[in-house]
Amino acid sequence: MKPVTLKQIAETLGISITTVSKALKDYPDVSKKTKALVKDLAQTLNYKPNSFAVNLRTRESKTIGLIVPEIVHHFFSSVIKGIISQAEKKGYLVIILQSNESYTLEKKQIELLLSKRVDGILISLANETANYNHLNSVLANETPLVMFDKIAKLVNCSKVLINDREAAYNATQHLINIGCKRIAHFRGPLLPQNSIDRFLGYKKALLDNDIAYDSTLVYILKDMSYDEGRFYAKKLIQDHKDVDGIFINTDLVAIGAIKEFNNLNIKVPEDISIIGFSNWFMSSVISPSLTTIDQPGFEIGKKAFKLLFREIKNKKNNKKINYKDVILETELVIRESTKTL
């Protein structure tokens, strides 16, 4: 059975398409009797209004686009869940695309979403992204845009963030408080703002505590994977026998490092204390469980959608859009991978 059209309903009842359309929308200039007839038949035939046609009139697709670097990732899947939970409430559908940390792909996906005339776009940038023309073209197109987590400071739009620098400072300060003197840092790639900020927070905590900054203790990771965590844990021990603490840019890497230290019979936290970042569920069930910074993914997703929705509404009502930076709170979660005070 092909989808039923307005035309078929009109022909069946011997009335015009316009009358059918008006009847379904309860226009006052159609008689009650005709409305009842049309509605009954529409229901019997399982008629569904064509959303794309509706779209041409209201200029709304009730669909938003979301681009994330990676989906199989505890933090991003939590964010996605938060976004969808809010979008659902407001009757929006979410098209999800994965950039695989590639700038080229991200650029193509932005173009695709614009050509689909989504009502707005949410994005966390790929690690590779250093050029923001594609984002500026979203704004030039007057499509609301909200960035979260991996953002570009230079792009003038609303953002949902945490204070990465402060969180990293607190993590490093905690390592210092429990007595660590030689603290390494496994940082993310050079471009993303959040790995820059976490590195700066680490460095500032050292300097504020009169611990000399030693650049050889900082390792720049590429794909932030479990395997990289294992690799750099081993390398760190070869390079620096005296290291007693590590602040690691993300939990997955920290979990790899713990596994490697377990294998090498290096005791965590007795020999080395480790702090991760993000608070993946996994971090609470490994042995030893991981001390980390809790980054509220679900809340970030909810807030990002709310900001976007506000901008979509304001645009519709021809109101001025004021961009907003929303900073959500993080928390140090102390578990077994760090010595007790």
Place this chain on the structure above:
Amino acid sequence: MKPVTLKQIAETLGISITTVSKALKDYPDVSKKTKALVKDLAQTLNYKPNSFAVNLRTRESKTIGLIVPEIVHHFFSSVIKGIISQAEKKGYLVIILQSNESYTLEKKQIELLLSKRVDGILISLANETANYNHLNSVLANETPLVMFDKIAKLVNCSKVLINDREAAYNATQHLINIGCKRIAHFRGPLLPQNSIDRFLGYKKALLDNDIAYDSTLVYILKDMSYDEGRFYAKKLIQDHKDVDGIFINTDLVAIGAIKEFNNLNIKVPEDISIIGFSNWFMSSVISPSLTTIDQPGFEIGKKAFKLLFREIKNKKNNKKINYKDVILETELVIRESTKTL
């Protein structure tokens, strides 16, 4: 800057909208000079064709819908990644909805996707779903539909599956091979076909090995969570002091059980051997690491999209659609949570 329309391009160049449209599509009845003029201006003005309008002509939205019970879930996020990777290649966008295991929500989401005129729908059913009218209405609407993982046998459409019964049989047989005599099963809810099949595979392995089936050793779980794993591990030990093996419906629950046994000083695998199902990444990093059935989520996602794409193409070409059941291979991954042979 509002999106540029064909009309604006036409007015700017003093030609008709039809000519602009034809020029952009390289129709032979438009002169090369006009084509060049139109294309140059379109590029300068950052003109984007309106996909929704295109849709009215081709009757294609190049968008598919995907409904999963849960996104923050290693298996489903792997499936999503597989689907998106294939969809990307074929130029399709994926709208992702989460049913939260609710039949009511799932039904509403199907209606929403149909009203959006998606080209096809991929679905893994909610645990609650026992009525299939909403799925049959997708088929009645001639919208291609492919089910995966949690499927309804009674719905006549293509499906991507694993042989749950055989995989569960193999897991239970392995517990028997390593010497377990009192084997419990933590099963999923009563409705989903996969938890029925895993239970039947468990039972058949016992009977084939002349081990009496004891229904008090089977626990029916509700939300398949980590916390449920902890709860039932404790309860099992209170109910049955002699249990020496457990086959558990999903890894997350098995990880909860291991954690609880660790806390209770019950040794895994010396006292109790445990086998999970699905092979979440987490299972390889916990202590002891979890023996499990590897369920190829990424491959399931890829295959599901490929089947759907074939049906979308066949429908477009007015070819008959033959439904297919694709069964993917699973594998027993032996790790530390089971005794060695």
